[in-house]
Amino acid sequence: MYSPTDQRQFYDRSKAYLQGDATPAANAAVAELRQLLHYHEWRYYVQDDPVLSDFEYDALYQQLQGLESAHPELVTPDSPTQRVGSDLTGDFQSVPHLVPMLSLGNSYNAEDLQEFDRQVKRMLNQDESAPLAYAVEPKFDGGTIVLVYENDRLVRAATRGDGVLGEEITHNARVIKSIPLFAAFSKYGLHRVEVRGEVIIRKDRFAKMNAEREQDGKVLYANPRNTATGGLRMKSPAEVAERNLEAFIYSFGYGVDAAGNDAVQALGTHSRALDVLTELGFKVPASGSERTHAPDIAAAAAFCAQWERQRDAYPYEIDGMVVKVDDLVLQERAGYTSHHPRWAIAYKFAAKQATTTLENVEYQVGKIGTITPVAKTTPVSLAGVMISSVSLHNEDFIRDKDLRLGDKVLLERAGDVIPYIVKPLADLRDGSERPIVWPLTCPINTTAEVVPLVRESGEAAWRCPHCVCGAQDLQRIIFHVSKAAMDIDGMGKRYVEQFHARGWLNTIVDVYRLPYEWISVLDGFGNKSAENLKASVERAKQNPLWRLLYGLSIHHFGKKATQLVAQNVEHVLDLAEWTEEQFLHIKDIGPTVAQNVRAWFSDPANVAMLQELERLGVNVRPTAEDRPAAVVTEGPFVGKSILFTGSLERMSRKEAQERALNAGAKIVSAVSGKLDVLVVGDKPGSKLKKAQELGTVRVLTEDQFLAELAGG
Ligand SMILES: NC(=O)c1ccc[n+]([C@@H]2O[C@H](COP(=O)([O-])OP(=O)(O)OC[C@H]3O[C@@H](n4cnc5c(N)ncnc54)[C@H](O)[C@@H]3O)[C@@H](O)[C@H]2O)c1
Ligand SMILES: [Zn+2]
Numbered sequence: 001m002y003s004p005t006d007q008r009q010f011y012d013r014s015k016a017y018l019q020g021d022a023t024p025a026a027n028a029a030v031a032e033l034r035q036l037l038h039y040h041e042w043r044y045y046v047q048d049d050p051v052l053s054d055f056e057y058d059a060l061y062q063q064l065q066g067l068e069s070a071h072p073e074l075v076t077p078d079s080p081t082q083r084v085g086s087d088l089t090g091d092f093q094s095v096p097h098l099v100p101m102l103s104l105g106n107s108y109n110a111e112d113l114q115e116f117d118r119q120v121k122r123m124l125n126q127d128e129s130a131p132l133a134y135a136v137e138p139k140f141d142g143g144t145i146v147l148v149y150e151n152d153r154l155v156r157a158a159t160r161g162d163g164v165l166g167e168e169i170t171h172n173a174r175v176i177k178s179i180p181l182f183a184a185f186s187k188y189g190l191h192r193v194e195v196r197g198e199v200i201i202r203k204d205r206f207a208k209m210n211a212e213r214e215q216d217g218k219v220l221y222a223n224p225r226n227t228a229t230g231g232l233r234m235k236s237p238a239e240v241a242e243r244n245l246e247a248f249i250y251s252f253g254y255g256v257d258a259a260g261n262d263a264v265q266a267l268g269t270h271s272r273a274l275d276v277l278t279e280l281g282f283k284v285p286a287s288g289s290e291r292t293h294a295p296d297i298a299a300a301a302a303f304c305a306q307w308e309r310q311r312d313a314y315p316y317e318i319d320g321m322v323v324k325v326d327d328l329v330l331q332e333r334a335g336y337t338s339h340h341p342r343w344a345i346a347y348k349f350a351a352k353q354a355t356t357t358l359e360n361v362e363y364q365v366g367k368i369g370t371i372t373p374v375a376k377t378t379p380v381s382l383a384g385v386m387i388s389s390v391s392l393h394n395e396d397f398i399r400d401k402d403l404r405l406g407d408k409v410l411l412e413r414a415g416d417v418i419p420y421i422v423k424p425l426a427d428l429r430d431g432s433e434r435p436i437v438w439p440l441t442c443p444i445n446t447t448a449e450v451v452p453l454v455r456e457s458g459e460a461a462w463r464c465p466h467c468v469c470g471a472q473d474l475q476r477i478i479f480h481v482s483k484a485a486m487d488i489d490g491m492g493k494r495y496v497e498q499f500h501a502r503g504w505l506n507t508i509v510d511v512y513r514l515p516y517e518w519i520s521v522l523d524g525f526g527n528k529s530a531e532n533l534k535a536s537v538e539r540a541k542q543n544p545l546w547r548l549l550y551g552l553s554i555h556h557f558g559k560k561a562t563q564l565v566a567q568n569v570e571h572v573l574d575l576a577e578w579t580e581e582q583f584l585h586i587k588d589i590g591p592t593v594a595q596n597v598r599a600w601f602s603d604p605a606n607v608a609m610l611q612e613l614e615r616l617g618v619n620v621r622p623t624a625e626d627r628p629a630a631v632v633t634e635g636p637f638v639g640k641s642i643l644f645t646g647s648l649e650r651m652s653r654k655e656a657q658e659r660a661l662n663a664g665a666k667i668v669s670a671v672s673g674k675l676d677v678l679v680v681g682d683k684p685g686s687k688l689k690k691a692q693e694l695g696t697v698r699v700l701t702e703d704q705f706l707a708e709l710a711g712g
Helices: 004-018 026-046 054-070 110-123 170-174 203-215 224-232 237-241 270-279 297-313 328-334 395-401 471-481 493-501 509-513 527-540 545-550 559-567 572-576 580-584 591-601 604-615 653-662 686-694 702-709
Strands: 094-096 105-107 134-140 143-150 153-158 165-167 192-200 246-256 292-294 318-325 344-348 353-365 371-382 385-391 408-412 420-424 641-645 677-680 698-701
Touching: 004 026, 004 054, 026 054, 054 344, 054 353, 105 110, 110 297, 110 318, 110 328, 110 344, 134 246, 134 270, 134 297, 134 344, 143 224, 143 246, 153 170, 170 237, 192 224, 203 224, 224 237, 246 270, 270 328, 292 297, 297 318, 318 328, 353 420, 353 471, 371 395, 371 408, 385 420, 395 420, 471 493, 471 509, 509 604, 545 559, 545 572, 572 591, 572 604, 580 591, 591 604, 641 653, 641 686, 653 702, 677 686, 677 702, 686 698, 698 702
Parallel strands: 105 344, 641 677, 677 698
Antiparallel strands: 094 165, 134 292, 134 318, 143 153, 143 192, 192 246, 318 344, 353 371, 353 408, 371 385, 408 420
C-alpha cells in the first residue's frame, strides 16, 4: 500500500510539521496533512503498528483542524476531521452499524475539561454556573467491538470499521468468555440492542503469553493493544480463544422495544445504563472504583487526575479516561459532529511511547569496568519528559533488536521505569542506516595504551579489565561515597566529579585526605560546608567493615557477601591470606566471589591502598554491626520490640539501638500495637502521644533505659 520511500517521507514530513519546520501555504498544508493523517491511520488501525505517538498524531490532527477552521472553504467530507479513521481490512464481510460509531474529542488537562463543560452547557442553553453531572470511566486501549442482541441473543459482532460499516466477526466474539451469548434485555423492554465495548488483554496475561512465546522461540507480541485488535481479526476462532481477550462494555449504542421505539433513554442516565449492563452479565467498569458519577466537571477532572496517577497499577492498559454527560436525554440534545459526540470527551494521559531518530551511540564505563552503550537520540518528549539519551544495556540488546545508526526508533517509558527502545521502525529505513560496530578496545580510554575488552562466559557485559585512563577510578569513587557503600553525607556524584577534575580526588584513599582549606574557598562552598563535609568523612571512618568492603567495588562481591565475610575476619587484610576454602566455608559464599576477592587481594597495590586507609583512620575491623550480637536469652529487653524517639543526651540514637539489640531487643520504626517499649528523649513529639493513647506501650526515659540495661 505504501512503499518504504513513501513511508520514510511521510514520517519525516510529519516530524517537520510537529517541529514547526513545515510551513507551506494553507491549501498545500491542508492537502499534505490529510495525506499524512491517512497514512498514520493506516499504520495505527490496519497495521496495528503506529510510527507516531498518539500525542503526536493528535497534534497533527489539531494543525489540520486549525487550518480548516481558518479556511472553511478547504474542508472536504473525506478529511480526517470530518469522519472516523477506518480500520477496515477487507478480510471480513462488511456490515452496516445500527447507528454510526464515532470517535471522541480529546482533552489533556483540567482546563480543557472546563472548556468542554462550557461548550456543552452552551449547546444545551444551560447556565454556565449551574453544575452538570458527568459519568467518568477508563478509556480502554484496545479494539472496539459492537455487539447486536435480538430477543436476548447475541446475533452479530462487528469491529468499528469506518464508523458506518464494520467488519463482521461474530464467530470470534463468541469465543470471548466475557461476552454473554444470551442476556435478558427483554426484562427492560429491549428487543433489539446494540452495545459497545473495547476488547483488551490484561497486562499480566499478556506478559505470560509473551513469556511462553519466548520459550517456544516464537516472535513476541508488540503490546497488549495490538495483540487485542489483531486478535479480533484472526481467521480462526480457536486462535482468538488463545489470546485471552476480554470485552469491557461501556455503553448502549442503540436499543428499541418490539414496536421499534427507543427504550434506552428510559433508563435515565448513562450510569444507570451501565448498572443495567452489569446486572445483565456484561463486564462493565465497576461502579465507585473504576467509574464514577461526578456531580460537576471539577469532580470529573479530579477523578481523571487520580486515575492518571494510578494508571500503571491498573491491570489493563488505558490511554485516558472518558467523560460523558450522564443524563441520556441531555446527551441526545447535545448531539454529534460527523466525527464525535458533543456530549463526551476523552481525557488523554501523557503518551508512554514516542518515536525519534537514533543518532549516535556513546559508551559509559562502570565501577567494575562494565561498558554500557547509550543511544543519543533526537530529543523527544516522552510521558512529559524530554529524552535524548537512552541506555542500550549491552551488545546483545543492540544485536537482538537489530538497531542501526540513523534508525527511527520507538521509545517507551512506563511509570517509574527508565525509558527504553522498544524496536527500530524497520519499515522506515531508506538505506542510509549504518551498523553499530561494537568496540573491541576500551572506548572511554583516551590514552595511547590499547586495552582490549573482555567478556566473561555467562555474562552479557563487556568489561575493560584494567583501566589505564582513570575513568573507572572515578566511577569507583562515586560508588564508594554513595549511600549504598560508605554513605558519606553531602558528597554526591557532582562533588566527586568536581574534585576529580581539580586533581584532588583520584583514588579512594584521596576521599580521606581532601584539601578542605581549598574546598572551603570553592564557589558555592564556604567554611561551613567544608566543615560539614569533613565531619561526614570523619563519621564514615567509623563505618562497619562491610561498608568498606562493599565500597571497594570488587566484581561479584555484593552487599550480602561483604556482610557475610566481614563477620568472619579480624582485620580486613586477613583476606589477603585467605584460601579459597576459607571463603567457601562461609555459607552462601560461592567460588565466583571467592576467586574475585582473592584475585583483588593478591594485587599488592590494593593491599597498599587498604594499609593507607587504615593509617588515615578508616576502620578496618568488624564492628558490633558487622558481628551479630551473641544470642541473649535473659534480661529486661529479650524478645521485646523497642523504639527510640526524641533526642537522647547520653548516647547517639545509633548507639542506643545497638545496645538494645545487644540486649536481645528488636528495633521497630513505628508506634503500633506491636510495640513493647518506647524510650523517650527530649522533645519526643507525636510518637509518645500515640503510645500513650494505645496504652499498651511501656514508656521509659533514657535514664530508666540505661538503668534496666545495667540490670537495675
Ligand atoms: N499514533 C498514531 O499514529 C495514531 C493514528 C491514528 C489514531 N491514533 C489515536 O487514535 C485516536 C483516534 O482514534 P479513535 O477514533 O479510535 O478515537 P479514540 O480511540 O481516541 O476514542 C474512541 C474509541 O475509544 C474507545 N473507548 C475505550 N473506552 C471507552 C469508553 N469508556 N467509552 C467510550 N469509548 C471508549 C472506543 O472503542 C472508541 O472507538 C487519536 O486521538 C490517537 O490517539 C493514533
Ligand atoms: Zn579506562
